[in-house]
Amino acid sequence: MWRVLLVEDQAIVRQGLKVILEQDENIKVTHEAENGEEAIEILNQYSIDFIMMDVRMPVMNGIEATRIIKKQWPEVKILILTTFNDDEYALEALKEGANGFLLKTADSQKLIDAVYSCMSGGLTIHDEVAAKVMPRLLQREQKEAISIDLSPREITITKLVGEGKTNKEIADELYLSIGTVKNHITQILQKSGLRDRTQLAIYAIKHDL
The missing domain is CATH 1.10.10.10 (Winged helix-like DNA-binding domain superfamily/Winged helix DNA-binding domain)
Structure with missing residues (x-):
């Protein structure tokens, strides 16, 4: 069973994500945090397999948290989940080592599929975001x-x-x-x-x- 940490500053959103993810028997939301700083504190104390994290949060945002977490715990998979279809956010998240980038408009099955994809070494990018991000990544290359x-x-x-x-x-x-x-x-x-x-x-x- 995968141990999941939800990092989201809105409690009602965390509750909804937990209900969705735990529909799958292989996923267990073991911890929750309101910002990146709290997430790092949890990682210092507990073993986590997967993090679903918002971008815009107080104290420490999701991009900065991803950078720190990937340096200290590179084996932990991180999926960025946000309401903002912003290619700059996506590019920064991927640059810092995020394993995926989804919009909160994704349906329940897509969220669960994203967890499986990330845990198997895949890279999940929401279709709408990928349409903007991939041309820019190719230009960089x-x-x-x-x-x-x-x-x-x-x-x-x-x-x-x-x-x-x-x-x-x-x-x-x-x-x-x-x-x-x-x-x-x-x-x-x-x-x-x-x-x-x-x-x-x-x-x-x-x-x-």
Whole structure:
């Protein structure tokens, strides 16, 4: 059974969430808190598996609490639940390590499904929020790709690796020796911090090179 901590400053909302979540036999709301500071105090005393947390709360908000909790208790799963369809909140929450972001308009089954998803290592983002957040996350990734100091030749080779070309095919296409291509790939891996050719291919596809 998963031990759940509800962090929400409105008691009536906490009561409603508890009733919904405990419809599932694998979920037990063992503790409640009115803000992030209280949540941290509870975590210092009790073992918690999952936290469902509001964003806007007095004393300490959900974003700051997520940052602190994920540093001290990285194994604890955190789902942000809020009334605000704000992509900045979602981006900040995910950046600090939240395992999901749902709006309070979600139905009962979606809340329970979100718990299961987070506990199994998934990332749950409300559809309305995802529509705003995902394009911005992709833009960030593209900027990160550009920020790596690759030469025009290295970018071309990375693109060809992403297309599944072998060293010989790349060498033939660029009129280089196979040894030169291998040297370039070694340099690219060192600059990017990637482990091998497979990771480089995934990187090229992910960053649309």
